[in-house]
Amino acid sequence: MANETIRNFCIIAHIDHGKSTLADRILEKTQAVAVRDMEEQLLDNMDIERERGITIKARAVTLNYTAQDGKTYLFNLIDTPGHVDFNYEVSRSLAACEGAILIVDASQGIEAQTLANTYLAIEADLELLPVINKIDLPSAEPERVAQEVESIIGIPAMDAPRVSAKRGTNIEDVLERIVTDIPAPKGDESAPLQALIFDSFYDSYKGVIIYIRVKEGTVRVGDRIRLMATGAEFTVVEAGVMSATDHINQGSLCAGEVGYLTASIKSIGDTRVGDTITLADHPCDSPLPGYRKVSPMVFSGIYPADGAHYNDLRDALEKLQLNDAALTFEPETSIALGFGFRCGFLGLLHMEIIQERLEREYNLDLVTTAPSVIYRVTLTSGEVLMIDNPSNYPNPANIADAEEPMVKADILAPSEYVGSIMELCQERRGVFKDMQYIDENRVNLHYTLPLNEIIYDFFDALKSRTRGYASLDYELAGYASSKLVKLDFLLNGDIVDALSFIVHTDKAYTRARKIAEKLKENIPRQLFEVPIQAAIGGKVIARETVKALRKDVLAKCYGGDITRKKKLLEKQKEGKKRMRQLGTVEVPSDAFMAVLKFDE
Amino acid sequence: MMEDSVVGLYLHIPFCAKKCPYCDFYSLPYRRSHMADYTAAVCRNLAALPKALTADSIYLGGGTPSLLPFDALQQILDTIRSHCSVEHAEITLEANPCTMTDDALQHWLHSGINRLSVGIQSFCDDELKQLGRNHTAEQSRQAILRAANIGFSNLSVDLMLGTPLQTAASLSESIATALSLPITHLSAYMLKIEDGTPFAENPPEIADSDTAAERYHQLRSAMLAAGFHHYEISNFAKPGFESRHNLKYWECKPYIGIGPGAHSCYGGKRYYAPRSLEQFCSSYHQPIVIDDTEPCSDGERLMLGLRLQKGICLQDYPHCSSILLRNAKPLQPRFVTIQDDTLSLTSDGWLVSNSVLGYLLNGILP
Numbered sequence: 033m034a035n036e037t038i039r040n041f042c043i044i045a046h047i048d049h050g051k052s053t054l055a056d057r058i059l060e061k062t063q064a065v066a067v068r069d070m071e072e073q074l075l076d077n078m079d080i081e082r083e084r085g086i087t088i089k090a091r092a093v094t095l096n097y098t099a100q101d102g103k104t105y106l107f108n109l110i111d112t113p114g115h116v117d118f119n120y121e122v123s124r125s126l127a128a129c130e131g132a133i134l135i136v137d138a139s140q141g142i143e144a145q146t147l148a149n150t151y152l153a154i155e156a157d158l159e160l161l162p163v164i165n166k167i168d169l170p171s172a173e174p175e176r177v178a179q180e181v182e183s184i185i186g187i188p189a190m191d192a193p194r195v196s197a198k199r200g201t202n203i204e205d206v207l208e209r210i211v212t213d214i215p216a217p218k219g220d221e222s223a224p225l226q227a228l229i230f231d232s233f234y235d236s237y238k239g240v241i242i243y244i245r246v247k248e249g250t251v252r253v254g255d256r257i258r259l260m261a262t263g264a265e266f267t268v269v270e271a272g273v274m275s276a277t278d279h280i281n282q283g284s285l286c287a288g289e290v291g292y293l294t295a296s297i298k299s300i301g302d303t304r305v306g307d308t309i310t311l312a313d314h315p316c317d318s319p320l321p322g323y324r325k326v327s328p329m330v331f332s333g334i335y336p337a338d339g340a341h342y343n344d345l346r347d348a349l350e351k352l353q354l355n356d357a358a359l360t361f362e363p364e365t366s367i368a369l370g371f372g373f374r375c376g377f378l379g380l381l382h383m384e385i386i387q388e389r390l391e392r393e394y395n396l397d398l399v400t401t402a403p404s405v406i407y408r409v410t411l412t413s414g415e416v417l418m419i420d421n422p423s424n425y426p427n428p429a430n431i432a433d434a435e436e437p438m439v440k441a442d443i444l445a446p447s448e449y450v451g452s453i454m455e456l457c458q459e460r461r462g463v464f465k466d467m468q469y470i471d472e473n474r475v476n477l478h479y480t481l482p483l484n485e486i487i488y489d490f491f492d493a494l495k496s497r498t499r500g501y502a503s504l505d506y507e508l509a510g511y512a513s514s515k516l517v518k519l520d521f522l523l524n525g526d527i528v529d530a531l532s533f534i535v536h537t538d539k540a541y542t543r544a545r546k547i548a549e550k551l552k553e554n555i556p557r558q559l560f561e562v563p564i565q566a567a568i569g570g571k572v573i574a575r576e577t578v579k580a581l582r583k584d585v586l587a588k589c590y591g592g593d594i595t596r597k598k599k600l601l602e603k604q605k606e607g608k609k610r611m612r613q614l615g616t617v618e619v620p621s622d623a624f625m626a627v628l629k630f631d632e
Numbered sequence: 633m634m635e636d637s638v639v640g641l642y643l644h645i646p647f648c649a650k651k652c653p654y655c656d657f658y659s660l661p662y663r664r665s666h667m668a669d670y671t672a673a674v675c676r677n678l679a680a681l682p683k684a685l686t687a688d689s690i691y692l693g694g695g696t697p698s699l700l701p702f703d704a705l706q707q708i709l710d711t712i713r714s715h716c717s718v719e720h721a722e723i724t725l726e727a728n729p730c731t732m733t734d735d736a737l738q739h740w741l742h743s744g745i746n747r748l749s750v751g752i753q754s755f756c757d758d759e760l761k762q763l764g765r766n767h768t769a770e771q772s773r774q775a776i777l778r779a780a781n782i783g784f785s786n787l788s789v790d791l792m793l794g795t796p797l798q799t800a801a802s803l804s805e806s807i808a809t810a811l812s813l814p815i816t817h818l819s820a821y822m823l824k825i826e827d828g829t830p831f832a833e834n835p836p837e838i839a840d841s842d843t844a845a846e847r848y849h850q851l852r853s854a855m856l857a858a859g860f861h862h863y864e865i866s867n868f869a870k871p872g873f874e875s876r877h878n879l880k881y882w883e884c885k886p887y888i889g890i891g892p893g894a895h896s897c898y899g900g901k902r903y904y905a906p907r908s909l910e911q912f913c914s915s916y917h918q919p920i921v922i923d924d925t926e927p928c929s930d931g932e933r934l935m936l937g938l939r940l941q942k943g944i945c946l947q948d949y950p951h952c953s954s955i956l957l958r959n960a961k962p963l964q965p966r967f968v969t970i971q972d973d974t975l976s977l978t979s980d981g982w983l984v985s986n987s988v989l990g991y992l993l994n995g996i997l998p
Contacts (some may be wrong), residue, residue, distance in 0.1 A: 102896035584986040591895035
């Protein structure tokens with residue numbers, strides 16, 4: 033395969049700016065997909081991705097394009113995740129390419145996410161090809177947006193293709209520019225093998241399917257390969273390329289190519305994104321740069337709403353983990369919720385997606401506890417603990433120092449919203465770093481924020497205060513000492529462990545009151561009065577009461593009512609399965625969820 | 633199943649001059665032309681009753697049974713007498729106050745009716761109007777007095793609790809009026825919006841559960857003070873005047889229902905006739921739908937028995953008395969009392985009896 037006719041590229045775009053639609057149009061124009069097979073957003077396989085309009089995992093596809101110069105080119109389009117939770121996966125996808133199409137919405141301009149990913153692309157030394165999309169919208173201002181791209185990113189953009197991916201306008205222009213602007217891959221087919229893993233997923237027939245970019249050398253079916261980070265070795269069963277709907281085993285992949293490998297690998301944990309594959313007999317000197325193990329940042333307890341489904345939940349998590357190495361889980365027990373799992377996620381979106389998939393694809397009813405970050409607690413004895421579960425938070429008397437993880441956040445928004453964004457960041461204990469004007473109308477605000485302030489609902493709050501215009505990107509920025517307390521909730525005098533969480537002292541009172549009120553709304557009246565208390569240590573800081581039930585009776589019970597009454601009692605019993613019995617108090621599973629939602 | 637030789641007979645008379653917006657019993661507008669077919673169908677079904685049956689209670693419910701023409705009523709009662717032994721039976725007729733003329737009362741008494749259950753609902757005119765009743769408070773009062781005068785010595789009235797316009801004062805007035813009359817029995821139901829009724833489509837603002845509970849206690853105190861027993865969740869009676877018929881429901885005794893929408897518990901089954909007058913009249917014997925083939929289980933008997941003040945006798949439940957005692961622990965003494973071998977619900981327990989039964993029958997009901 034002559035490398036000059038290969039183009040490896042990805043698409044960078046903000047959510048909703050039309051990445052998947054453009055990808056679909058490219059697939060269509062290169063006739064990778066028969067029109068009758070076209071589904072909207074073909075690259076986004078999961079229902080959730082389609083519904084939310086986001087790409088969760090990277091995908092790749094190989095396409096043939098006959099250019100105006102008469103030559104047929106091989107395009108490898110690598111789709112990248114579009115959310116801050118999946119930043120690392122983005123950077124690995126970028127590392128597999130020589131160029132990136134930068135889609136910018138012709139009316140909205142550049143967003144924080146686009147900017148963050150563009151910087152990643154520049155760091156990865158990619159050739160950027162700006163494309164201005166949605167020119168069909170009445171509010172489109174392609175000239176202004178092109179200007180914005182030039183001034184903010186510093187790349188020429190005045191001749192950027194103006195397209196409407198939705199209507200299929202000017203897509204050929206983009207295809208030609210891929211040929212002319214994006215460089216062909218380099219690399220030596222006979223050098224020792226160096227291949228980058230940029231994605232992998234589990235297939236129940238073939239085992240793990242690894243998506244790779246071969247940087248140097250050649251890999252063939254039958255080769256013994258080594259995954260350098262884990263040291264695991266396997267024998268290649270298939271090596272080939274991905275069409276839009278199928279895998280085509282071509283027996284080998286060589287330098288410059290993008291494709292897939294299978295090697296009867298049972299665990300996706302062995303195939304970490306970012307790792308380098310080499311040949312066991314003829315290894316390369318060093319792995320490709322940039323590998324890091326992805327570790328979860330947000331933790332939450334997941335329990336079956338009906339305790340009888342514990343094993344189903346475990347099976348489902350195991351299956352999801354086959355495809356998602358970033359998901360971690362281990363069994364935990366809660367007095368309130370029984371047996372469940374402590375799960376780790378990359379971020380809040382990742383958490384929501386996992387929950388949603390468990391509920392939808394595995395038909396499970398779940399109760400999840402408040403998300404927590406990992407706190408670093410130094411005891412007076414000098415011992416350092418990493419706490420991801422509030423239940424394990426040590427006695428305050430034994431704590432010498434408590435630290436919480438911080439993030440550096442970039443917020444891009446129209447300048448008119450600066451005031452309300454600053455207010456929000458202030459409320460969330462943010463420390464203002466600086467602010468840059470991107471142009472006369474838009475600013476980039478830099479803040480340092482505690483991670484635990486943004487994992488709940490920060491993004492939603494930001495969106496609602498800026499009428500959807502602000503965008504957010506963040507990265508971890510170490511730990512900082514903080515005045516933290518563990519807030520407990522008591523029902524009828526007993527602590528409900530599943531409701532405890534760690535919070536900054538200044539926030540404790542407001543949160544305690546709000547959650548106590550929410551609990552009151554969500555716990556039905558029962559035979560006995562239920563006192564609700566919020567406490568720090570032994571000190572009660574908020575209280576509410578669920579009054580005792582006064583009337584719950586079938587007043588009339590004659591001949592025809594008896595069967596009905598019996599059914600009612602049976603139904604009542606069925607309903608109790610969704611209740612958690614805490615001492616004498618019955619709490620609906622939903623109540624645990626409701627208190628997690630802080631609508632302001 | 634023991635031999636069901638003594639039964640209660642229930643006849644459903646599905647005709648009303650006017651349908652009340654809260655009522656979900658099966659009833660149709662009254663038509664004189666329906667009567668011959670309907671009466672004939674009732675009599676055919678009565679004639680098909682098992683031999684050697686004793687009916688110690690006959691209950692004509694509805695609907696508005698007091699709308700039945702005298703000849704039809706007479707024919708039905710005669711048919712019963714010719715097929716069952718009815719000596720000393722309690723024979724109840726549900727009556728609307730408007731229908732209780734001297735003439736009608738004479739006829740009823742003469743035909744053997746010995747108990748009237750009068751749908752009063754309230755003794756306040758604005759409340760009656762809102763409930764869609766076709767009589768005034770004064771008409772009701774006069775009707776009861778007339779009935780007593782003519783010779784009815786067992787008179788029951790119905791009151792409603794928690795209706796939209798009811799206040800503590802207006803209920804007090806209704807109770808006082810009721811107690812000033814020669815009644816032996818009073819049933820009081822908390823208004824419940826039933827599916828498929830006009831009230832369900834256009835719901836009035838009914839009393840919240842706290843208010844309804846207060847009204848219930850208010851009624852109970854007044855009735856106890858006047859010498860009535862609160863013998864069932866919704867029923868009060870002078871000693872000896874408990875409704876024999878209704879007790880059959882709560883004591884899991886057999887009853888046979890005839891008429892569209894009438895329910896039966898007989899021969900080891902609970903079943904009912906579909907709510908269709910046409911089907912009832914056109915079938916030689918009424919069609920039935922079985923909705924329970926194992927009635928009178930321990931759980932069911934407990935559920936029903938605990939509606940009664942006298943409660944249940946633990947000895948009668950050898951298989952579940954230990955579960956009952958354990959389940960009852962946290963409910964005592966506020967909701968449940970146990971004395972000697974008797975377990976019963978308190979009036980507080982009655983008011984939340986759905987929840988109380990949920991706890992109490994945990995492990996007993998399937």
